[in-house]
Amino acid sequence: MKPHLLALLTVSTAFFGLPVMAQDAGNLAPVKASQRSNEQAEQVLGVGVGYGTALYSEKTGWAGGLLGEANFSNGVFLSTVDGIGYRFLNNSSGFSAAASLGVSPWRKESFGDNNGKNHLSGMGDVNPRAQVNLFLNYDMGAFHVNAGVHQTMGDRHGTSVDLVGRYDVLSTKTDLVELAAGVNFGSSTQNQTFFGVTQAQAVSSGNPAYKADAGITSTGVGVTWRHALNKNWVTTVGAGVTRLTDVATDSPLTDRRTVSGIGATIGYRF
Numbered sequence: 001m002k003p004h005l006l007a008l009l010t011v012s013t014a015f016f017g018l019p020v021m022a023q024d025a026g027n028l029a030p031v032k033a034s035q036r037s038n039e040q041a042e043q044v045l046g047v048g049v050g051y052g053t054a055l056y057s058e059k060t061g062w063a064g065g066l067l068g069e070a071n072f073s074n075g076v077f078l079s080t081v082d083g084i085g086y087r088f089l090n091n092s093s094g095f096s097a098a099a100s101l102g103v104s105p106w107r108k109e110s111f112g113d114n115n116g117k118n119h120l121s122g123m124g125d126v127n128p129r130a131q132v133n134l135f136l137n138y139d140m141g142a143f144h145v146n147a148g149v150h151q152t153m154g155d156r157h158g159t160s161v162d163l164v165g166r167y168d169v170l171s172t173k174t175d176l177v178e179l180a181a182g183v184n185f186g187s188s189t190q191n192q193t194f195f196g197v198t199q200a201q202a203v204s205s206g207n208p209a210y211k212a213d214a215g216i217t218s219t220g221v222g223v224t225w226r227h228a229l230n231k232n233w234v235t236t237v238g239a240g241v242t243r244l245t246d247v248a249t250d251s252p253l254t255d256r257r258t259v260s261g262i263g264a265t266i267g268y269r270f
Contacts, residue, residue, distance in 0.1 A: 028176040028226055031236055033069055033077040034098045034135035035146055038090045041073040044234065044267040052261025056107075056253055057114035067265055083133060096137045104131035104152040107194060112253070119253045122205030126193055129154040142168040158190030176226040180240075181219075186247070188214040195251035207252040215247045218259075237264045 029040035049064040070078045075087040075098075083102025090096050106128040112120030130153040138145045148162040164182030171177075186194075191212035202209040222240030229235060239262040249257050 027171050027173055028228055028234070029071075030176070030178075031224060031226060032082055032146075033071055033079040034082045034085065034087075034100065034133070034148070035096075035137055035144070036071055036077075036087075037096065038073050038075050038087060041071045042269045043070045044068065044269045046265055046267025048263060048265035050261055050263025052263075053256065053259050054111065054114075055259055056112040056120055056255070057118070058255050059114055067267060069267075082135070083131070085133070085135075091139075094139055096139070098135045100133045100135070102131050102133055104129040104150075104156070104158075105194070114255070119205070119207060119255070123197070123201050123207070123253070124204075126156075129156055142171065144168075152190070156189070156193060158193050159187040160190050161185040174228045176224075178224050179221075180223070181221045183216055184218045184220075186214065186217045188212070191215070191217060191247055195248050195253060197252060210251050210253075212247055212251060216245050217248050218242050218244050232268055232270065233266065234269055235264065235266045238262070 029036050029042065044067070046067045047064065048067050049062065051060065051062050053060050066080070068078070068080050070076075075090060076085075077087065077098070077100070078084050079100075082098075083100035085098050085100025085102075087096060087098040089098075105126075107120070107126040109118070109120045109123060109125055112118040112123075132151045132153060134149045136147045144166050146162075146164050146166070150160045150162075152158045162182060162184050164180055166178045166180040169177040169179060191214060192198075194212075195210070195217075196212040197205070197207045197210040199209050201207065220240055220242035222238060224236060224238035226234065226236045239260075241258060241260040244254065244257050244259065248254055
């Protein structure tokens with residue numbers, strides 16, 4: 001499970017296709033570096049803000065941060081979302097693929113704070129680790145499919161898989177409006193890390209012990225609108241709703257089945 005759900009915003013993307021490029025090189029590029037072609041090379045620096053419901057408490061709140069992305073025509077990309085990577089297959093018969101090294105999901109005990117009640121108190125923090133990502137995309141005109149496999153390295157070997165379909169409602173040089181739907185799968189290690197409670201954690205936190213098995217953790221839908229104000233400035237607004245499965249909601253750490261968020265970014269591209 002991607003705990004940036006609890007921060008709100010990530011509305012992922014993609015669906016099926018024929019041997020055609022996902023976007024014409026003259027059209028506005030997708031938000032994520034791993035979904036672009038090498039012809040859509042650009043560098044962007046900006047900021048983002050969002051508002052959404054929390055995963056581990058009943059609170060809603062704001063979050064903000066910096067964004068940065070560099071996409072080069074040789075296939076190399078650097079992204080605050082997708083990590084440092086390389087597109088090693090670029091629009092071959094509708095397929096493209098990329099690999100990257102990034103940062104794994106993480107969690108602090110403070111994420112569970114809910115006006116004095118905190119299910120995460122005594123659970124310990126889940127620290128960020130290096131994460132290897134593999135992306136596979138298939139495009140047919142306005143329809144796209146994106147799959148991502150994410151492997152945590154170091155002392156925590158959890159694996160998660162995202163599969164997302166998206167449809168371009170509008171795709172021009174200045175605007176890209178997309179509808180998306182997706183599903184997330186987590187290995188037993190991944191799900192236990194973010195939803196499970198070991199016997200030791202049960203003693204220190206007061207939560208009942210819970211073993212989280214491998215399985216689908218969430219499904220979701222979303223919409224994004226990316227708009228070029230001019231040749232340099234580009235904005236993105238988005239909204240998404242994620243529905244958690246029993247793997248997550250049976251955990252004593254979660255208080256809700258539905259997580260939602262809205263957000264916006266503005267960036268300078270060059």
